[in-house]
Amino acid sequence: MDRPGERPMDDLLTPTLQDAGEGQAAPGKRPFRLQSQVWIGVLGGVVPMFLLGMNNAGRLRLPAEQRRRMLLLGLAALAVLLAILIWAMFSAYGQASVGEPGFRRWIRLANQILGVLLYLAYSRLQQVADRRFQFAGGTHASLWIPGIAAVLAGFALQFAVLLVLAGARP
Numbered sequence: 001m002d003r004p005g006e007r008p009m010d011d012l013l014t015p016t017l018q019d020a021g022e023g024q025a026a027p028g029k030r031p032f033r034l035q036s037q038v039w040i041g042v043l044g045g046v047v048p049m050f051l052l053g054m055n056n057a058g059r060l061r062l063p064a065e066q067r068r069r070m071l072l073l074g075l076a077a078l079a080v081l082l083a084i085l086i087w088a089m090f091s092a093y094g095q096a097s098v099g100e101p102g103f104r105r106w107i108r109l110a111n112q113i114l115g116v117l118l119y120l121a122y123s124r125l126q127q128v129a130d131r132r133f134q135f136a137g138g139t140h141a142s143l144w145i146p147g148i149a150a151v152l153a154g155f156a157l158q159f160a161v162l163l164v165l166a167g168a169r170p
Helices: 034-043 046-059 064-090 092-097 102-135 144-168
Strands: none
Touching: 034 046, 034 102, 034 144, 046 064, 046 102, 046 144, 064 102, 064 144
């Protein structure tokens, strides 16, 4: 029991960000708002989300351990997307359905679902650093130009991979 005039020893009343480390972004680079990045996952899919998420991790100065986790998650999502593309191009079912109108739609939907799942994982890993940045009074950078550039770069890379796979198909 606490005595009158003494500070309470309850953990509930201690600041939660006291041991959180630095609360600033990398010099000259403000991070992007985590909630806005979901649109990159929805519109662009895995590749733009991977590029933008890793960029944002650097801007938030995430520890190396969290960056490695993000890298492994991104590479795993890219591997799953590549496996889906290879299966669709080379399996008997995929070859039979390549000419169907819904084929590209299903590939795009798989890409978008994987992009959103990657966003959820990335936002979870960046959440503490982003809250720390906001608590320190930081303002987020605009995502319009980098987001559009990431989505277009992702489309270009995916198109190049599809061309390579189409050329390798018997």
